[in-house]
Amino acid sequence: MEWSSSGRTPLLVCGGLAAIALTLYAVLFDNGALLVPLLGEAAKTQNYLHELFHDGRHVLGVPCH
Template sequence: MPLWSWLLVALLLVVLFALLSASGALLSPLLGQAAQVADYLHEFAHDGRHLLAVPCH
């Protein structure tokens, strides 16, 4: 497999981890105050976790 495909897989795993993490505070270190404004992303991922039957609380 080419190197770019391994990098893409690693990036997708990081995105999957971010979406499946139970804490909405995960985006705070990355976005700062904008994380509260972008809380809809956490709520969208929260519903997605329930859809995928991933326990989150």
């Protein structure tokens, strides 16, 4: 695979991989930590992200309880 001379391609690849990693973390492991800056500690106690991705976890075969 050839990298562009401008150096933009490696930046896009790294950015894409970071976005994929963040998405996987949110779907598979997060229990509200990503929403704490927006919602405060209620994000952890209410488990908004856990409930949002709960069924998706089961579809992917990831145990969450």
